[in-house]
Amino acid sequence: MSPSGELHEVAEGVFAYVQPDGGWCLNNAGILVGADAVTLVDTAAxxxxxxxxxxxxxxxTPLPPRIVVNTHxxxxxxxxxxxxxxxxxxxAHAATRTQVLEKGLGLTKVWPDTHWGELVVSPPTLTFTDRMTLHQGDMVVELRHIGPAHTTNDVFVWLPAQRVLFTGDLVMSGCTPFFFMGSLLGSLRAVRALRRLGAKTVVCGHGPVCGPEVFDVNETYLRWVHQLARDGLAAGLDPLTLAMRTDLGEFAALLDPERLVANLHRAYDELQGNPPGRYLSSAPVFEQMRVYNGGPLTCLA
Ligand SMILES: [Zn+2]
Structure with a gap:
């Protein structure tokens, strides 16, 4: 089997590499082709x-990427x-390097049956904490940190001339947002900030290429989880029980709905006054998502 993605030219020399169906571990990448250099945004699992x-x-392009940007x-x-x-x-962001080195090949343990191949941990070697601008011929590529949001080290990639935005996992297209390792309120702030850029084309970290309408569903979901968590806390319900009792409504159509359980854990933690992005142990929460899901989480990578 040779799974592959779809290439979409979203502006001259700017490609989205989309891996259907966009669920767990099936991320998107960006390929920015200049006259004498190529930049790649994210790799694959x-x-x-x-x-x-x-x-x-x-x-x-006959050129190999000279720069690989990791969005987180x-x-x-x-x-x-x-x-x-x-x-x-x-x-990447400085904390991306720290986290890649700390987590190692941890993802492979979550889905032991996936054909991972012979992965070698290769962390970012050039890091920043706020923003950086790449000049690739006459293509201007802005890298900016925002958050904590999806994680503590999210960077989005903005091409102002082309009005193309690569959001990383700050925004999801057709998939359930996931902020367990970051922040609910930070994710809301991030979605609003990204909306203000005025992008024409949005390439999310997962799911089909889209336009700015994607911000609506993400913001609506985040606000919905915020209210749900407030109500759940007031009612004394734990995140798993609350998730199991909740009708997903319009969000049932989004992939990987079990992320609600993990998202509620983060929302509860923040509502209880803890700092955004602080470390929460993921193993028990992934187990609860498995319970919610009635079986293993689907990973088609
Ligand atoms: Zn992610």
Whole structure:
């Protein structure tokens, strides 16, 4: 089997690499092709998928990526870095480097049956904490940190001239938002800030290429979870019980709805006055998502 993604040219020399169906570990990447350099935004979860991404790049340019941007530390976005190094420099937020080194190949333990290949941990080697601008020929590529939101180290990639935005997992297209490792209120602030950029085309970390309408569903979901968590806390319900009793309504159509359980854990933690982005143990929460789901979480990587 040779799973591969779809290439969409969203502006001249700007490609979205979309891996259907966008669920757990099936992330999107961006390929920015300049006259004499190529920048890649995120890699892929498995060795095979990263190699397929490299093959896809070769169909649009003879140049290998010189820079790989990681939008955050999660293994689906960083696992394939090693396929592009050392000829490429991996650029990310400073905490992305820390987290990649700390988590190692942890993602492979969550889905032990996935064909991960021979992954080699390859952390970012050029880091920043606020913002950075790449000039690739006449293409201006802005990297900006925001958050804690999806995680503590999210960076979005904004091409102001093309009005193309790569959001990383700050925004999801057709998939359930996930802020267990970041912040609910930070995610709300991030979605509002990204909306203000005025993007014409939005490439989310997961799911189909879309337009700014994607901000609506993400913001509506986040506000809904916020209210749900307030009500659940007041009623003395734990996150799993609350999630099991809740009708998802319009959000039932989003992939991986079990993320509600994890999201409620973070929302509760914040509503109880704890700082956003603080470490919460993920193993018990993934187990609760499995219970909610009535079986293992689907990973098609
Ligand atoms: Zn992520």
């Amino acid at each position: 498995t060795e095979q998928r990263a190699r397929n991404l490299r093959s896809a790049i070769a169909t649009v 530390h999660h293994g689906d976005h960083t696992g394939g870095n090693f396929v592009f190094t050392p000829s490429a420099t991996v650029v």
